[in-house]
Amino acid sequence: MSPSDVDSTGADLLQLVNGITDYAIFLLDTTGHIVTWNAGAQRIKGYRPEEIIGRHFSVFYPLADIADHKPERELEIAARDGRFEDEGWRLRKDGSRFWASVIITALRSPEGELRGFGKVTRDLSERWLGRLLEGVVNAIEDGIVVRDRRGDPVWANEAAASLGGWASAADLVQEQNASDDPTHELTDENGKVLARQDLPAARVMRGEPTAATVVRVREKATGRIWWGTVRARPILGSFGEPELAVSVWRDVSVERRRQEASRYLSRAAKVLTETLDYGTTMSRLARLLVPELADWCTVDVLEDGALRNLAVAHVDPAKVELARELQARYPPRLGEPTGVAAVVKTGRSQLVPELNDAVLVSGARGDPDLLRILRELGLRSAMTVPLRARDQVLGAMTLISAESRRIYDESDLALAEELGVRAGTAIDNARAYGEARAAIKLRDEFLSVAGHELRTPLTALQLQLQSLDAAFARGQVVAEPARWEPRVHKTVGHAYRLQRLIDELLDVSRITSGRLSLEREPMDLAELAREVVERHTPEAQRSGSTVTLELSGNTRGNWDRTRLDQVLTNLLSNAVKYGAGKPIALCVIGPGDGEAKVRLVVRDHGIGIDREAQPRIFGRFERAVSERHYGGFGLGLWIVRELVEAHGGRVRFESEPGRGSTFYVDLPTEITHA
């Protein structure tokens, strides 16, 4: 090639370079100052040649790069290695950034002397956008599905696949087609089924305006329910027609659950305060939760140590009937390791996300009939939560899904537990109200009994006093003192009896207000027993019975004599009153080996105590035979228990209706605190 050829080729090349608009191609001197500027450089960077030639090339770099001396380092590398390549942000004249591919080449003389640098820059912003987009769609949790005009998915991100339950985005694209999806049931907020043409993607394809749509998605196979909002935007084709639809699905289940929970809780709050009959309340609550939250809802409460079913709800009345039959045939029993009994015992909720066959088999307790029914019911998922109030477990509520195929998770359990607390509080309030009402009724009955009881000795007292008064007036008392004297003694006895009744009433207030104090002194219980028996002999004789006293061992201790007199008197009076004229035994037994208690036994062979009444004979104002009048306030045994327990002792009894009762009192000989 001749020099002129070279010259002309160089001129051609220069022309070519200057005409290139897709690349910025320019020369730098050895210090990095711009020497030439082509059309591409002007287009990409925005500078005209006269604005930029002579300036340092670092003007194209963001401040952060300049601070890092990146421009200088790039030239150093290019000078050393002959070439430097980079991709990164560069600045246009207007300050905007573009993503640039840069190649800097060291230019040297044939002798190897550095003459400057050639720099080729390309604007790769579009390629950057692609990378950006890829990063974004993979990073976000929203599911993105792109559909063609037929509605077939052409692309989806991984989030869309995991939202919809596909193994991968590729599976989603492959398995979903334009027809309605048979694997998912989509409904709107009101429960109306949504077909694919109702969804935003189809609507934007039809050119209809769309807002975000709330969709409830139920996976038919698993029963999993989630809530999404979906929006769609069209991608227009060359002719301005929607070519593709981009749908963005966002999982709003957490928010929806929260809303759903607060809706249920506020509806439950209304139901729970409607009535004080908690049986009715629990039925209403169970019906409120069916079928949205559960296909089955049952409520069991603990009453008198046993579980009682208060409510069973299912949308189908025939199934409710079946459940009642099952409840009757197979009631939950306390002590069972799982289910209602266990929840009531431990106070801990149970969540069984999948009621698989193994769970049903263990629930059937080896009963083939029950197992068959359980299998037929198609039970799917279950949770049992305690009904709780004031740190007490009052019962349990069970929610079971069947037909809906719903699978319960921790958030469902949290809602159920909250409902359990509210239901427990409602039961507790209703019970407290019932107890208060019963207490008021009892008090009113007691006042009427008290009136009667005080009038009886008052009758005797008044008749005697009025007789004496009349006898005095007639001078008979002076004339025949021996005849009237016994009557004076009787009035003293009646007054004493009245005083005892009034003391008893005062004891009630003293004990209930915690003002009972014991005056302990060394004393012998046997001695006191002898006195009390002596005092009761006339009364016992009138009823036809005898009282025998048996004493053994050392019966001394530190006790309140007056109070133990009351204990003995009350027990012995009862034995006489209910003893049916049969022999009564009072035993005082000193401590056995290693014991530090004196035992008192009062045994009669009278009418005994009805089994039904036995649990409450130590209650205040309780008299086991209240319907048939036996006199007294019905406070005697309550006072006995309070006084014995104040001494740190215990009282218990054995009774056989028609055969008599035996009361045992154990009193510690040393001071202990009850």
Added chain:
Amino acid sequence: MPDAPVRTQRPVLVVDDDYDVRDAIADVLEIEGISAAFAGDGIEALQWLRDHPPPCLILLDWMMPRCDGASFREVQKSDPVLARIPVVLLTADARIDEKMRALDVAACLRKPVDLERLSSVIRKYCDFDGAP
């Protein structure tokens, strides 16, 4: 009471579960010169009536164990001989009129019973033998 006027040979039957009340009424009857018979409840009273000639009056308590005043009256009224014996009810209950109607008794005295009223009732029903 050797010097008291004996108005009748027939006693008054006092039916009350409370010993002190029975005893006080007996003392009043003694002053009136009338003998007393006692029963602790309706069953004992019916037993006594079966074994003895009719008393001039039955003083009947309302609230008693086993067989109360109402149950006693039911049985008494079903027997034509016993039904003729006048009954005066003694009760601590305030609803006297209600009780009188329900039990169909001759009179009703509220406990605590006033001596004067008790004596006048006794005289009214036990005075037919004439003054001494």
